[in-house]
Amino acid sequence: xxxxxxxxxxxxxxxxxxxxxxxxxxxxxxxxxxxxxxxxxxxxxxxxxxxxxxxxxxxxxxxxxxxxxxxxxxxxxxxxxxxxxxxxxxxxxxxxxxxxxxxxxxxxxxxxxxxxxxxxxxxxxxxxxxxxxxxxxxxxxxxxxxxxxxxxxxxxxxxxxxxxxxxxxxxxxxxxxxxxxxxxxxxxxxxxxxxxxxxxxxxxxxxxxxxxxxxxxxxxxxxxxxxxxxxxxxxxxxxxxxxxxxxxxxxxxxxxxxxxxxxxxx
Amino acid sequence: xxxxxxxxxxxxxxxxxxxxxxxxxxxxxxxxxxxxxxxxxxxxxxxxxxxxxxxxxxxxxxxxxxxxxxxxxxxxxxxxxxxxxxxxxxxxxxxxxxxxxxxxxxxxxxxxxxxxxxxxxxxxxxxxxxxxxxxxxxxxxxxxxxxxxxxxxxxxxxxxxxxxxxxxxxxxxxxxxxxxxxxxxxxxxxxxxxxxxxxxxxxxxxxxxxxxxxxxxxxxxxxxxxxxxxxxxxxxxxxxxxxxxxxxxxxxxxxxxxxxxxxxxxxxxxxxxxxxxxxxxxxxxxxxxxxxxxxxxxxxxxxxxxxx
Numbered sequence: 001x002x003x004x005x006x007x008x009x010x011x012x013x014x015x016x017x018x019x020x021x022x023x024x025x026x027x028x029x030x031x032x033x034x035x036x037x038x039x040x041x042x043x044x045x046x047x048x049x050x051x052x053x054x055x056x057x058x059x060x061x062x063x064x065x066x067x068x069x070x071x072x073x074x075x076x077x078x079x080x081x082x083x084x085x086x087x088x089x090x091x092x093x094x095x096x097x098x099x100x101x102x103x104x105x106x107x108x109x110x111x112x113x114x115x116x117x118x119x120x121x122x123x124x125x126x127x128x129x130x131x132x133x134x135x136x137x138x139x140x141x142x143x144x145x146x147x148x149x150x151x152x153x154x155x156x157x158x159x160x161x162x163x164x165x166x167x168x169x170x171x172x173x174x175x176x177x178x179x180x181x182x183x184x185x186x187x188x189x190x191x192x193x194x195x196x197x198x199x200x201x202x203x204x205x206x207x208x209x210x211x212x213x214x215x216x217x218x219x220x221x222x223x224x225x226x227x228x229x230x231x232x233x234x235x236x237x238x239x240x241x242x243x244x245x246x247x248x249x250x251x252x253x254x255x256x257x258x259x260x261x262x263x264x265x266x
Numbered sequence: 267x268x269x270x271x272x273x274x275x276x277x278x279x280x281x282x283x284x285x286x287x288x289x290x291x292x293x294x295x296x297x298x299x300x301x302x303x304x305x306x307x308x309x310x311x312x313x314x315x316x317x318x319x320x321x322x323x324x325x326x327x328x329x330x331x332x333x334x335x336x337x338x339x340x341x342x343x344x345x346x347x348x349x350x351x352x353x354x355x356x357x358x359x360x361x362x363x364x365x366x367x368x369x370x371x372x373x374x375x376x377x378x379x380x381x382x383x384x385x386x387x388x389x390x391x392x393x394x395x396x397x398x399x400x401x402x403x404x405x406x407x408x409x410x411x412x413x414x415x416x417x418x419x420x421x422x423x424x425x426x427x428x429x430x431x432x433x434x435x436x437x438x439x440x441x442x443x444x445x446x447x448x449x450x451x452x453x454x455x456x457x458x459x460x461x462x463x464x465x466x467x468x469x470x471x472x473x474x475x476x477x478x479x480x481x482x483x484x485x486x487x488x489x490x491x492x493x494x495x496x497x498x499x500x501x502x503x504x505x506x507x508x509x510x511x512x513x514x515x516x517x518x519x520x521x522x523x524x525x526x527x528x529x530x531x532x533x534x535x536x537x538x539x540x541x542x543x544x545x546x547x548x549x550x551x552x553x554x555x556x557x558x559x560x561x562x563x564x565x566x567x568x569x570x571x572x573x574x
Contacts, residue, residue, distance in 0.1 A: 003390075003391065003486060004486070007486065008391055011383055011386060011387040011391055012387060012391070014383045014384065014387070015383070015384045015387045015388070015400070018380055018384055018457075019403055019404075021454075022403075022404075022407055022454070022457065023407070024422070024428070025415060025418035025419055025422055025454070026407060026410055026415070026418065028418050028421055028422055028428055029410070029414055029417075029418045029421075032421065039426075041426045041427075042421070042426065042427050042428045042430070042431045043431065078314075081310070082310060082311040082314055082315075083311075085307050085308070085310055085311050086307075086308070086311040088307055089304055089307035089308045089311075093300060093303075093304045093307075095304060099566075101308070101312070103562070103566075104312075104315050104316075104319075104320070105311075105315065107319065108315075108319055109508075109511075110507055110511055110558060110562055111511065111515075111554070111555060111558050112511050112512065112514045112515020112516075112531070112554045112558065113512070113515045113516075114515035114516075114517060114530070114531045114534050114535070114551065114554070115323075115326075115515060115551050115554055115555055115558075116319075118326065118534055118538055118544075118547055118548065118551050119319075119322040119323050119325070119326040119551070120318070120319075120322050121538065122322065122325055122326050122329055122544060122548065123318075123321060123322035123325050123326075126325075126329070126544070127321075127322075127325050139318060142314075143314070143315070143318050143319050146311070146314075146315070169297065174289065174290055174293030174294070174297075175293045175296055175297055175303075176289070176293060200408060200409060204408075204409075204411055204412050206412060206413060206518060207515065207516070207517070207518065207531075211538070220411070221411060221412065221413055224411055224413045224414065225413055225518070228413060228417050228522075234417075237413075237414060237417070238414070240411075240414075241410050241411055241414035244409055244410060244411060245406060245407075245409055245410045247409075248406060248409030248410075249402075249406065252402055252405055252406060252409070253402065256398050256401060256402055
């Protein structure tokens with residue numbers, strides 16, 4: 001199939017148009033973070049750096065940010081371990097119920113967040129009698145983060161095949177040695193990509209979090225939601241959003257570099 | 267090499283004799299018993315998912331059949347079908363269910379229609395360098411907080427906001443808040459989730475197939491319809507699972523830009539919180555569960571679940 005020149009240009013123009021629509025609201029957030037107006041007036045009546053100054057001294061926001069980092073890190077570590085285990089089990093073994101296990105992994109993300117949220121809320125509170133807090137959030141987040149790691153690792157295992165692992169075993173390496181020296185290096189970038197997605201997913205999650213956080217624990221999204229409609233806090237929210245987007249460039253760039261370096265030439 | 271390969275490992279040249287440690291013996295044992303290996307691999311994840319998730323879902327199902335003591339406000343274990351009947355026959359619940367499903371379908375269709383050309387451009391037209399830049403550009407908005415993006419749309423759509431400012435010179439007005447704003451915002455929020463699986467799916471379609479189709483005389487549309495689309499179907503459905511399911515359970519976006527509209531999520535939320543009626547909330551939550559299970563069941567055979 002040869003695409004004609006007009007077709008290529010149309011596709012390119014469409015892509016650019018959609019990207020513009022995608023970035024305009026983010027641009028509005030950026031501009032509003034410098035706006036003297038606290039309501040949503042466009043164009044902004046004046047320029048100020050006040051919000052950028054106060055944002056970095058806002059204790060509530062900073063402690064919520066720290067909570068979110070901790071929750072997301074723990075959830076990512078748990079989902080890395082569990083996701084890799086399931087992926088190896090499903091990709092390297094065939095057994096009865098394999099399809100069901102794969103469905104089970106997908107289910108927490110395939111079902112709407114509100115379902116996961118209320119189910120876990122009910123289970124933690126009514127059935128197990130636990131106090132909602134930091135660890136119930138971690139458990140909830142890890143549950144729906146497993147799938148991102150699982151998908152990345154499974155795709156990688158499918159692509160690499162078993163030749164190298166078999167060669168390693170033939171050369172006398174034990175299971176652990178083979179995993180450490182052969183399988184793991186092949187999985188490394190898939191684990192990074194999956195872990196990154198898991199972290200992002202957990203970091204930004206609000207629906208399941210509202211149901212599993214209780215009153216004492218505030219993650220960044222919960223803090224944002226509490227402050228979004230307060231006139232003197234909304235500009236600070238804009239600042240935080242801008243910082244997050246800019247900071248997120250680093251891991252995305254690294255992930256892309258790794259994926260690009262490993263790509264087999266077509 | 268011929269005689270060497272047949273010899274047991276410790277007699278082959280260049281391969282050191284493994285030491286007989288307990289770890290070594292365990293490893294040998296495990297490699298002879300794939301079932302045990304499988305069991306060890308699966309124990310932790312299944313324990314976690316089964317105990318945390320499936321048990322919680324089952325408990326939710328059971329809770330839907332209980333009642334709340336209207337006097338003390340506590341959940342009492344009194345088996346009845348009241349909540350289910352209420353949810354199935356109540357006019358409010360039917361209307362809200364239809365509205366929510368309608369919004370979810372609309373959002374999904376919009377996202378797929380937008381994602382297809384972009385994913386195609388990314389995967390098949392753009393240069394490798396451009397491709398990498400585009401992937402970053404598509405993924406980056408995911409890192410901006412969901413709430414902030416919803417709020418950004420609130421500000422874009424507000425009176426005196428960006429759209430108002432753009433269309434007022436032409437005598438227009440901002441469409442304002444409501445169900446349409448909810449659809450726009452949700453479609454915006456989930457777009458990257460739909461683009462990425464479709465892009466990955468297109469990456470897996472070999473260029474040689476497209477060339478072969480062209481060589482055999484197929485025009486562009488014919489190739490897209492008869493070669494690309496059938497191969498891409500699972501990826502499209504994988505993307506639709508995200509946008510459909512995420513829209514189905516959303517109650518925050520509709521709070522921010524939806525005006526007075528309510529979706530299923532709002533009903534669940536108020537019943538857990540303000541109304542303190544967990545059994546009724548559980549019964550309402552069974553609606554999206556049932557819808558998603560039917561949907562997943564329908565698409566399972568397409569192989570979409572492996573493309574998520």
